[in-house]
Amino acid sequence: MPLLVIHQYLTTYLVFGAMLFGFGIYGLVTRRTLIGMLIAAELMLAGVSINFMAFNRFLAPDPSVGQIFTLFIMAIAAAEAAIGLSIVIAVYRHFKTVDTEDLINLKG
Amino acid sequence: MNGPDVIVQSPALFTADGLVGLIFLIMIAVTLAGAYIAATSERLVRAVAGLVVCFVGVAGMYYFLNSPFMAMMQVLIYVGAVCITISFAIMLAAPEQKKKSGPSNLLSGPLGFMVAALVFGGMATLALRTEWQSFPKTSMGSVREIGIQLLTSYSMVFELISIILLIAIIGAIVIARGGRS
Numbered sequence: 001m002p003l004l005v006i007h008q009y010l011t012t013y014l015v016f017g018a019m020l021f022g023f024g025i026y027g028l029v030t031r032r033t034l035i036g037m038l039i040a041a042e043l044m045l046a047g048v049s050i051n052f053m054a055f056n057r058f059l060a061p062d063p064s065v066g067q068i069f070t071l072f073i074m075a076i077a078a079a080e081a082a083i084g085l086s087i088v089i090a091v092y093r094h095f096k097t098v099d100t101e102d103l104i105n106l107k108g
Numbered sequence: 109m110n111g112p113d114v115i116v117q118s119p120a121l122f123t124a125d126g127l128v129g130l131i132f133l134i135m136i137a138v139t140l141a142g143a144y145i146a147a148t149s150e151r152l153v154r155a156v157a158g159l160v161v162c163f164v165g166v167a168g169m170y171y172f173l174n175s176p177f178m179a180m181m182q183v184l185i186y187v188g189a190v191c192i193t194i195s196f197a198i199m200l201a202a203p204e205q206k207k208k209s210g211p212s213n214l215l216s217g218p219l220g221f222m223v224a225a226l227v228f229g230g231m232a233t234l235a236l237r238t239e240w241q242s243f244p245k246t247s248m249g250s251v252r253e254i255g256i257q258l259l260t261s262y263s264m265v266f267e268l269i270s271i272i273l274l275i276a277i278i279g280a281i282v283i284a285r286g287g288r289s
Contacts, residue, residue: 002118004129007172014235016136016169020143020162022228027147029220035198039146039155042190046166056249057173059242063249064257067178070170071254074185075269079276081190085197086284092201093286 013054020047034088034098038081045077132172139165152198160191177251 006012020043027040049070056066092098119125142165145158167182247253258266 003133004118004121004126007129007132010240011235013169013173015232016139018228018231018235019140020166021231022224023140023143023147025227026220026224029223030148030216033152035152035194035201036155039152039159039194042159042186042194043143043146043162046163046186050166050169053170053173053175053178057175059240061243061246062257063174063245064247064253067175067249067254068257068262070178071181071258072265072269074181075273078185078190079273081193082276082280083283085193086280088197089201089284090286098201 010054010058013050013057017047017050017054020044020050023047032100034091034100035085037100038084038088041084042077042081045073049073135165135168135172139169153195156191156195156198159194160187163187163191174249177254 024040024042024044024047027043028037031037031040052066052069052073056063056069060066088098091103095103097103119129121127121130139162142158142161142163146155146162147158149155149158163182163186167179167187170176170179170182
């Protein structure tokens with residue numbers, strides 16, 4: 001396909017969403033701080049949302065359904081960020097660090 | 109492969125269609141650069157800045173997907189709320205940068221890259237090989253239709269999401285405040 005019209009193909013968006021998801025997995029696996037892992041999780045959610053929006057634009061009979069799904073994903077992501085960051089702050093107050101290697105209270 | 113709606117052949121660069129394609133390519137590059145910074149940067153503040161760039165690029169992607177409403181919500185919620193909250197958490201909870209935040213040992217970097225590359229390769233192959241079936245549109249997907257759907261077919265989910273957000277707010281306050289009287 002010619003390079004200047006790739007925004008009219010479904011697969012462009014799907015591959016792009018998969019790429020964002022891959023970056024998110026890489027960050028989630030290699031990060032050593034809780035906040036870094038949370039950032040990577042947000043990247044993965046962005047990739048998933050792009051998938052929803054692409055299917056919504058190209059395949060779905062009713063193009064408002066995918067937008068509503070993405071809206072719900074955004075709300076869940078906001079709730080997740082709020083809860084996760086408050087847990088991070090509570091953990092920091094207790095352990096004085098957010099490094100995952102120092103959080104070893106549950107280690108057997 | 110699911111083809112485009114109208115035109116197939118490549119337009120000249122300095123026409124409206126060509127410039128749109130060029131903007132799309134630049135946007136993809138900027139978004140991927142932001143995602144790379146967000147996933148790999150040593151300092152968390154830079155990672156959040158990369159996340160902001162990535163989210164703005166994703167908002168542009170939504171614009172290309174016929175949904176300026178979702179693009180606006182993406183900028184409002186993700187860039188305006190989530191990223192700001194994360195940077196506040198960094199300021200509150202990660203003062204020292206003595207230790208590096210990168211991979212913890214020599215093996216985890218390549219292994220993590222391998223896992224991510226495998227997942228990406230699998231999903232990209234799936235996306236490229238599948239024959240996607242398109243259906244005729246029954247509506248335009250305008251903001252008005254989104255609102256009607258939200259308050260009729262999806263009203264239950266709408267209420268649930270409101271309750272989840274309320275509980276999340278209360279839970280965040282309770283957890284982050286714990287210990288203080």
